[in-house]
Amino acid sequence: MKYLDFIDLTYKPRETDLTCTFTVEPEGISLNEAAGGVAAESSVGTWTELTTEKPYVRRLAAHVYSIEGNTIKIAYPIELFEAANMPNILSSVAGNVFGLKALRNLRLLDIHVPNTLLDSFRGPNYGIVGIRELLKVPERPLVGTIIKPKLGLNTRDHAKVAYDAWSGGCDVVKDDENLSSQAFNPFEERLAHTLDKRDKAQEETGECKVYMINITAETNLMLKRAEMVVAQGGEYVMVDILTCGWAALQTIREQNFKLVIHAHRAGHAAFTKNQLHGIAMRPIAIVARIIGVDQLHVGTVVGKMSETKAEVLENIDACKSSMGKLKPVLPVASGGLHPRLVPALLETFGKDVVLQAGGGIHGHPDGTVAGAKAMRQAVDATMKGQTLEDYAKAHKELKAALEQWKV
Numbered sequence: 001m002k003y004l005d006f007i008d009l010t011y012k013p014r015e016t017d018l019t020c021t022f023t024v025e026p027e028g029i030s031l032n033e034a035a036g037g038v039a040a041e042s043s044v045g046t047w048t049e050l051t052t053e054k055p056y057v058r059r060l061a062a063h064v065y066s067i068e069g070n071t072i073k074i075a076y077p078i079e080l081f082e083a084a085n086m087p088n089i090l091s092s093v094a095g096n097v098f099g100l101k102a103l104r105n106l107r108l109l110d111i112h113v114p115n116t117l118l119d120s121f122r123g124p125n126y127g128i129v130g131i132r133e134l135l136k137v138p139e140r141p142l143v144g145t146i147i148k149p150k151l152g153l154n155t156r157d158h159a160k161v162a163y164d165a166w167s168g169g170c171d172v173v174k175d176d177e178n179l180s181s182q183a184f185n186p187f188e189e190r191l192a193h194t195l196d197k198r199d200k201a202q203e204e205t206g207e208c209k210v211y212m213i214n215i216t217a218e219t220n221l222m223l224k225r226a227e228m229v230v231a232q233g234g235e236y237v238m239v240d241i242l243t244c245g246w247a248a249l250q251t252i253r254e255q256n257f258k259l260v261i262h263a264h265r266a267g268h269a270a271f272t273k274n275q276l277h278g279i280a281m282r283p284i285a286i287v288a289r290i291i292g293v294d295q296l297h298v299g300t301v302v303g304k305m306s307e308t309k310a311e312v313l314e315n316i317d318a319c320k321s322s323m324g325k326l327k328p329v330l331p332v333a334s335g336g337l338h339p340r341l342v343p344a345l346l347e348t349f350g351k352d353v354v355l356q357a358g359g360g361i362h363g364h365p366d367g368t369v370a371g372a373k374a375m376r377q378a379v380d381a382t383m384k385g386q387t388l389e390d391y392a393k394a395h396k397e398l399k400a401a402l403e404q405w406k407v
Helices: 031-041 055-060 086-093 127-135 155-168 187-205 219-231 246-254 281-291 309-320 339-349 368-383 388-392 396-404
Strands: 018-026 063-068 071-076 103-112 142-146 172-174 210-214 236-240 260-264 295-297 330-334 354-356
Touching: 018 031, 018 086, 031 063, 031 071, 031 103, 071 086, 086 246, 086 281, 103 281, 127 260, 127 330, 142 330, 142 368, 155 172, 155 187, 155 368, 172 236, 172 354, 187 210, 187 219, 210 260, 219 236, 219 246, 236 246, 246 260, 246 281, 281 295, 281 309, 309 330, 309 339, 330 339, 339 368, 339 388, 339 396, 368 388, 368 396, 388 396
Parallel strands: 142 172, 142 354, 172 210, 210 236, 236 260, 260 295, 295 330, 330 354
Antiparallel strands: 018 071, 018 103, 063 071
16 A cells, blocks of 8 residues: 555544544655655555555555644554553554654644543543542642752651641652662652651641652562552652653553552653654643553643643643543642742642642742742632732741742
């Protein structure tokens, strides 16, 4: 089959088809040939005529069913994919096609997986509702922090920073993406000391507190670390989903631990930042949800990350929109956040969000406890419909934060 044989603008995708949306920029060939090339190389075709091709293979061909400008949509027969095998699915639709010489740029914008395939994956164990039930926070946004500095603190100082954050009002404390089990802060010691501080903070505040320890490692070691968390009474683990890989993430989820999986997207910008080439964050969020994360970093609009509001809204939609039987995933906003940004964040996210401020809590002039109080106060003010400036008149921690961060 030639590339143009994969173009069928009269084709109507079947309910069982997997569909993808791409933008394509050809290099030396027509747009139609480029579109057909993507469909061919990601299904049953190749660059030349074959003597080994059989008539029955043609029914498995992908179909380019829409071309609008440089945006194309491709439908893939479900028979092309193995159930419960995300590496197989992505090796097809997001694999060799990105390296085709005949394409200057190719970007995967969206992916729709049919229910038949969705049902072969576990999906989120907790999702938004389960997380809220676990933390006993039915309405307001969750307030979280990341231990800072992200690397270098010894175990006892790490645990003390976590305790201060919880004492000030944070619901959630998590490791940063590159803290695992370095000599200055070994995993087992960090887990025990920090969970002890969590228990102390819960007893003193009367609120539920959770610690997201980073278990990212070789897959078997990740499993052992997750088992340690369960054994010591932890409720959460954090996984760097892109650097550990989809198969490793799925292995963790398949164990069905009684653990919330917090998905950090470290490395995503290598795929997502170039608007002309690579993979957008939306399909990454969809894949993570299908495999079974419970909450996921999606960008901020404000803060230090580069994504636009339109992109962040797409990512939020991927987490929360109807998708077969899958539970919605809790979006996480993180990256350069501080109390002054809370109203803008809640305008974008609504109440179902984890607001994670690292430097915006630990950089408070009066320390971590005050920084956590200020962040929680900013959330309370916004939920009550009050301006931060008015609320700060009776809340010194918020007032100091607003003076510290002007924009």
